Amino acid sequence: AKVLVSGANGYVAMWVVRTLLEKGYSVRGTVRSPAKGAYLTNYFRSYGDKFELAIVDDITKDGAFDEAVKGVDAVEHTASPFHFKATDPEELIVPAVNGTRSMLRSILKNGESVKRVVVTSSVASILEARSSPTVFTDKDWNQASIDEVEKHGKNATSAAIYRASKTLAEKAAWEIYNANKGKIQWDLVTVCPPFVFGPAIHEVDKAAALNTSAADWYNTVVNEDNGWKSDAVLTKQASAWVDVRDVGSVHELALSKDAASEKRIIGSAGPFTWQAFIEAAHKVKPNGIANHPKLAKGAANPPTSTQVNVDYDTTTVTKDLGFTFMTMEQSTKDTLEDFEKRGW
Numbered sequence: 329a330k331v332l333v334s335g336a337n338g339y340v341a342m343w344v345v346r347t348l349l350e351k352g353y354s355v356r357g358t359v360r361s362p363a364k365g366a367y368l369t370n371y372f373r374s375y376g377d378k379f380e381l382a383i384v385d386d387i388t389k390d391g392a393f394d395e396a397v398k399g400v401d402a403v404e405h406t407a408s409p410f411h412f413k414a415t416d417p418e419e420l421i422v423p424a425v426n427g428t429r430s431m432l433r434s435i436l437k438n439g440e441s442v443k444r445v446v447v448t449s450s451v452a453s454i455l456e457a458r459s460s461p462t463v464f465t466d467k468d469w470n471q472a473s474i475d476e477v478e479k480h481g482k483n484a485t486s487a488a489i490y491r492a493s494k495t496l497a498e499k500a501a502w503e504i505y506n507a508n509k510g511k512i513q514w515d516l517v518t519v520c521p522p523f524v525f526g527p528a529i530h531e532v533d534k535a536a537a538l539n540t541s542a543a544d545w546y547n548t549v550v551n552e553d554n555g556w557k558s559d560a561v562l563t564k565q566a567s568a569w570v571d572v573r574d575v576g577s578v579h580e581l582a583l584s585k586d587a588a589s590e591k592r593i594i595g596s597a598g599p600f601t602w603q604a605f606i607e608a609a610h611k612v613k614p615n616g617i618a619n620h621p622k623l624a625k626g627a628a629n630p631p632t633s634t635q636v637n638v639d640y641d642t643t644t645v646t647k648d649l650g651f652t653f654m655t656m657e658q659s660t661k662d663t664l665e666d667f668e669k670r671g672w
């Protein structure tokens with residue numbers, strides 16, 4: 329079977345592509361320019377013609393994926409900006425929403441062979457601030473960030489802008505799917521990961537150029553000079569996390585399993601404090617490692633409180649799809665070794 333993966337050069341997408349190739353699928357990966365594709369062609373060269381590139385220079389244009397969807401059996405739409413630097417909501421919302429719409433419309437037009445479409449969403453489309461501890465489920469939608477962006481426009485926080493972009497994009501996907509259901513031969517699945525950490529295999533030449541989530545981990549656990557957080561921040565729940573390799577596996581399950589049909593799959597390994605990652609780093613590397621003389625030592629007085637304010641119901645992925653997530657220790661060990669190999 330052949331799978332189209334959009335934004336194939338991204339941190340998450342590279343692992344999605346690699347997992348699919350390892351499982352025996354053929355992959356057509358889209359990137360914005362031939363220059364961005366060269367690294368992928370080289371990285372996946374051992375798969376021969378099972379990996380091919382397609383150039384889609386502007387995903388926001390209607391018809392952007394008209395050619396790319398031809399002849400594929402399934403689609404994984406991952407391309408979407410993830411950063412907290414937006415000053416104008418349009419910067420993120422236009423590519424997130426229009427990119428999703430153009431993908432689904434191209435499938436409606438030219439995707440006769442497509443059986444399943446997986447859209448990479450996020451827990452950003454689920455989570456809202458609550459005054460008491462909450463376990464969010466696949467029934468929850470983040471309306472608050474959409475409201476904040478509508479109310480404050482360019483003055484909305486960059487986090488609200490990102491979260492609104494993901495929520496609006498996922499809603500657009502379900503809207504198009506529901507409007508066409510009955511007339512089409514494919515079904516929709518969305519994958520909603522929390523913060524994604526773990527080894528990077530995409531093209532990145534220095535730590536400062538890491539994608540948003542991996543950079544946050546590096547800047548907190550390894551490079552304390554660059555974004556060191558206060559003890560109070562280190563020791564309260566930061567968010568929930570998942571290893572990037574597990575995100576790759578969950579995308580493959582989302583594509584291949586009947587039980588995934590029409591689900592929003594929350595792919596979370598669990599809540600985390602930064603302190604827990606720092607402690608995991610010291611456990612797996614008790615003597616530090618060569619290139620990390622500054623491996624963070626953690627808070628002066630490690631906390632005993634690990635109060636969880638936000639968690640996610642992961643029944644679909646753990647029970648219905650039978651998936652088990654990687655431990656924090658394993659993910660930390662492999663990430664540190666990846667950085668060490670690169671001399672970071």
Ligand code: NDP
Pocket residue numbers: 334335336337338339340341359360364386387406407408409410423448449450451494520521522523524525530539540541542
């Ligand atoms: P990366 O920045 O590594 O990858 C983003 C991908 O999207 C790249 O291929 C990028 O292409 C493409 N992209 C971004 N903006 C545009 C645009 N305007 N037009 C076309 N393509 C664009 O981030 P991640 O791998 O972390 O993110 C991948 C997906 O996973 C996103 O949908 C993100 O929302 C989602 N996600 C990520 C999480 C995380 O913690 N990392 C958590 C939850 C969801 P280019 O290189 O050309 O810019």
